[in-house]
Amino acid sequence: MDAALAERQAADAAAEAARAKARAARTAVERAQRQRTELVEEERRAWAALRAARDRFTAAGAPPVEGDDLARAWQALLDWARAHREELSGRVAELERAEQDLRASGGAARATLTELFDRHGIALPREAKPDVVLATHLAEARRDLDDLQARRSRSAALAQEVEQCREEERVARTLGNLLKSNGFEAWLCAEALDSLVTEASEILLQLSGGQYELHRAERNELVVIDHNDAGTRRPVSTLSGGETFQASLALALALSHQVVGLSGGKRDLNSMFLDEGFGTLDEATLDTVAATLERLAEETDRMVGIVTHVPALAERVPVQFAVTRDGASSRLRRVEV
Template identity: 50%
Template sequence: MEPFDGRVEREWIATWRGELEGRVAAGREAERRAAGARRAAREARAELSKARKRADELAGRTERLWRDIEAARDTVVPLGAPPLDRADLHHAWTALLAWRDEAEGRERAALESQEARIAETGRQARALWTSVVAQLTEHEVAVPERPAALGEAVSAAVAQAQAWLDRVKENRAAARELRERAEKEEERARVAKELAQCLRADAFERWLCTEALDLLVTAASETLRELSDGQYELALGARNEIEVIDHAEAGMRRNARTLSGGETFQAALALALALSDQVAGLSATAARSLDSLFLDEGFGSLDPATLDTVATTLERLAAGRDRMVGVVTHVPALADRIPVRFEVGRDAKGSHLSRTTA
């Protein structure tokens, strides 16, 4: 065992003392900090109390401001004020002020437009008054000094004009009667003049022939329309030449000489029938119709298609009218289509007649 050393004891005591002094200083610092914290806490509680008081004041002021802004908005709700956002007072005020500025701009523009319309209306009214005055002056109507008396002046002028109009109507009725009488007399004079011209020897004969030819063509046109299934009609040209109206060509008029062989036969047959009716009408006897029609030859030069058209026309003619149609022909193709035939034959003994029925 080593002997006790006083030096070590002194070092130990010095070390312990330093630690103790450090702990005492730390305790004193902690007390100082605690005192500072208590002081800060007291100050914070005081500030908190002030803040709460300030917050209450601000809340009251905010509520008053909300009441003010809502009261202000209520006065302009009929004008279309927007709803308020209770979450943000500043935004609500800003939105309401922005709406106010926008509404003010619209109202100002509307006011300016209304003023412009009022000015334009005034200008039109002045122009209209000027036009009315000019028209009244033109029609010799006295223009009153007061616009309110204009109605009376116009009424008096209208009454006077109506009286004049009645007299004019009476005069026009009398003039119309005179004009009608003059037209009748002119018509009588024209007819008398035409009769005087027509009754001359050469003119009367020409007029009579024209009228007879027109009646003949009109009657033949109806027959040709039936024979051609509505395709052709006849008409007189400007120089009394016979023309054909072709409905298959949109009613085109052309000379009858342009018809084909079969079509020419149909037109000639129609004219012959019409002529026979007119001749029968001139008869003075009781029998005023021709019941028989004979066609003598004229078929040998026709081509097969035209010959078929001619035969069909004759068949339709015999079937559609109470009339006997006789055909004299040497064409077998046509003779074979006739129901009752009288054939003339010749041998060494002479000529023989035989009746054949199809």
């Protein structure tokens, strides 16, 4: 019995020891879990600090945070920082040298400005900086320039207005002279003649194959411009018979159109007759004249009558009348074409 009791006590002691170990193990596990949680949180803060540190230098070209090795990521950032610091150190030295050069250049420029001020008699206030004084004078010069340009624009506008007034004065003086005595009548006739000659010149240019134009000279005399002779101007009296006929025909055609135009459309020339003159034309000119008359009849719905002994021209007339002599009289008959 004593042995059983002793065995029981030993078993209880062993159980108590086991329970103590279990409690110690649980305590160690809980401590380890807390430490793990703290370590995870510290690692998270370390990653956050790393990313924050990297973000501060993103503009400077810091490398991105990659991988899941915190120590390696920090080391990569530190390596970049060291290399960047060396680069910046070199640039700082370069910038310092550039600053020194600029200071030297600035001093030389200020000395040059001071010399220029003295040369041009510009007083430099005491303790004043030459560049500031120069900027002030430049601003004043620009204001003066703007004012001069504005005055120049106003002067140009006034000059244009004066010229317009002078033109109106010239027109009024001209009208006054024209309205005196027979001046207006002479002016009106000259204008009508110019209009007639201009239109006749266009027709003659076509009839002559681009050789002749008409022009009104002084004293209302007509001259021709010969484009085949370097634009020489000569009296119409120097034209040959065929050329004179072309000029006369051009004037007649232009006059017929002018009469209708001056009447304001209230009068119309329904017919037009041309008597001879065709025999003086060569074959090419005769063809041009005939084509012009045919086009005139078609475009104006006007009857164009031709009196001619030229068979080549008569053949082109759609309606023909033949005149034959019969003793002391003449007979008229229609010819079927």
